[in-house]
Amino acid sequence: MTDHPQHTQSLSWFPILLATIATMSWAGNITLAKLVNANIPPLGLSFWRWAVAAIVLLPFVYKPMKDKWPLFKQHLRLVLLLSLLGVAGYNSLVYIALENTLSTNVVILQSASPLMILLVQFFLLKQAATLKQTLAILTSAIGVLLIITKGQLVTDFAIGNSELIALFGILVWATYSVLVQKLPDALKGLPILGYTVCLGVVMILPFYVAESVLYETMPISPQSIAISLYTGVFASGIAFWCWNTALMRMGAATTGQFMHLIPVFGLVFSMLLLGERMETYHYVGIAFIVSGLVIANIRRRATQESPSS
Template structure:
């Protein structure tokens, strides 16, 4: 039997370590791809499946899938939940009942492409919410970044008519409000005690949020449109509940544990990339000139926001 030399041994050991190093990147990509697919598929079926019906059954499936993982952490933190019940109710309303339902409503009368591009403003929207709710002062650099990205957002929600024939699309405004709701959730969730974060708050918000959606879903079924029982409705409910909720969350949180929140957060910018590709392949959507110009302004704003300050440059090792 041929013995492995020192160099061959080292090479054999390096291979698995490289795979382990790339695993969190792969997990973050899977999560963002699942979330982009959620938006595209919701647009694909929105002619036959009502938004609140999809929202309710998505989270109902997610509640079943997540139960084995969240039950014990939820039970352990029950006394802590009672102390922070008001905040948890607000988080369930924003993160589960509000955000996804608003996105599904917006998709009824706008392009999937518009919604996924507007998603890329999330980091800057969080800065804005921190300023409005918590009084966190924004730097001149952050203010400039928000202003530049706002031009890109306006180009998209006005369909390029920023100067002439100025009119704002209602569905695009709903999509933008949904992102504001999500940003508010992201800011407020940081106010939870550490013991409630992670699996406990996921479980509580999913179950409470699903209960909040239920009466609205019933009203939609009675007065507007009933959720059909069909292959499409079952398939989309399973996809959004299992992949866009359960698996995506598991992958994202595993990536955060390995890479940290800041580094993993950068992968959120893949949602528009995957979303545009899926929209072109599955929906036949095409990007107009104003999309490209709007993306340029949004990306430029994000780039400026992430530029290291002079103080950071001076303190960084050379």
């Protein structure tokens, strides 16, 4: 009995680690997608990303998918919607946005995810934000604002069409993060990962074909193969499993806070890959972002420990 609180506390770090791995993978995905977008069309990258993910995941998800087939049919509409939002929609919109905006803008805009998750929860599930959730979001948002404005709280950061596409993509992702929790427990984990990835590939296919015929075909090159493998294995299969598991353990509101880490990792990757250097305002901004995550985690752990007190 005395070991139970310690066991719960140690387990609480596991979903935190998973959410961090997911956001780090997605930050790398955005940075690399910007690096190659001059040569690789957005829907081509989106399709092959998820096609590779489906191939890699199939040996692991086939049996769970087969076992849960009757349950899948019962919740077909929700699974189709999750496939459209989380797989086909969000990533394609981000890649399209990167065609005409900086990757830095896209990774920073990802920090709107926690606020959008709370808004979606309010409108779809009638769940109001707690005071500490609001405080956590505002604290992290200050850090994002400091990074956007280069240390000044006045900015000329313009929202153009590409930024609006990215914001819409973030809203799509927030809706996915809320709705995935409505699944029955037996479908969560590997079954839903397999179903959404496979269905998402089918949904992207006609748009990929149209892009190839009307706009640009996906080239076969070492670069395209490498980016497809990275996005398919790490930014898709592994990252989505990590994110979905964290969602089930921590809930959408708390897990959504970790989207603030995408700008942090994005800036680091830009420094390493593009030669950009970190300034003082970057470190101050990151401190605020991490503080927001700490506030959100304190709220969650206090909630977990209260029943045993």
